[in-house]
Amino acid sequence: MMNxxxxxxxxxxxxxxxxxxxxVPVANFTLAVNRTFTNQQGEREADFINCVIWRRPAENVANYLxxxxxxxxxxxxxxxSYDDQDGKRVYVTEVVADSVQFLEPRSAGGSQDRGGNFGGNQFSGGQQSQGSSYGDQRNQGFTRTDEDPFSNDGQPIDISDDDLPF
Structure with missing residues (x-):
């Protein structure tokens, strides 16, 4: 079975x-998800889906979204389900999130964060570059997300079969 x-x-x-x-931290939020089709008036509708996430990711969601x-x-x-104040049974359907990806860059005073730090990748590897010289030294040898990793003037790319994940 799959869920x-x-x-x-x-x-x-x-x-x-x-x-x-x-x-234990827990965060609740509602996500508006657009439908792929339009109604008879030609308007696009959305579904409003309740979500819940627990522990450290809950705190990250609350801090960054x-x-x-x-x-x-x-x-x-x-x-x-639970019984409300009037003793009436209330049923709740929600998405229990295993992970939440932040899909937009974080804005700092209206300007985008340089270096391509997106919320979903913000805490990966325990490093976070804020454009300081220390952060630039830590990330030597890595390609910035706003640079094209395949722009090498048409030269063949040296990749061995051991480097491929499949």
Whole structure:
């Protein structure tokens, strides 16, 4: 059996970060996902999908995403129920995210972050370059994301079969 959900959409409001009584962070947010077709009036509709993410990624979502942010969510669909204040049974269907990718560059005062740091890759490898000389020295030998890695004047690329992932 399989239960896998992959979504790309925009947040409808800022994420809601809370903590369980044991101190575990949990963030709730709603993702607006455009449909691939238009209705009879020629307008594109969207689905509003509730998402939840736990622990450290929840804190990252709350710190780096806001209303209107473009995000990719990978997770599973889950249903749960609870009794509300009136004793009425309430059913909830939501995506429990395993990971959330930040799909737009973070803006700093209206200018884009130089060096190609996207939220989804921001914490990879424990390095984060902010354009300082130290960050530039750490990343020597790596191609910046805004440079074309294949622009080598038509020269053959030296890659052995051992370098290929397949």
């Amino acid at each position: 896998r959900v992959v979504l790309v959409g925009r947040l409808t409001k800022d994420p809601d970060l809370r903590y369980t009584p044991n101190g 806001k209303k209107g942010s473009l995000a990719g969510v990978d997770g599973r669909l889950q249903t749960r």
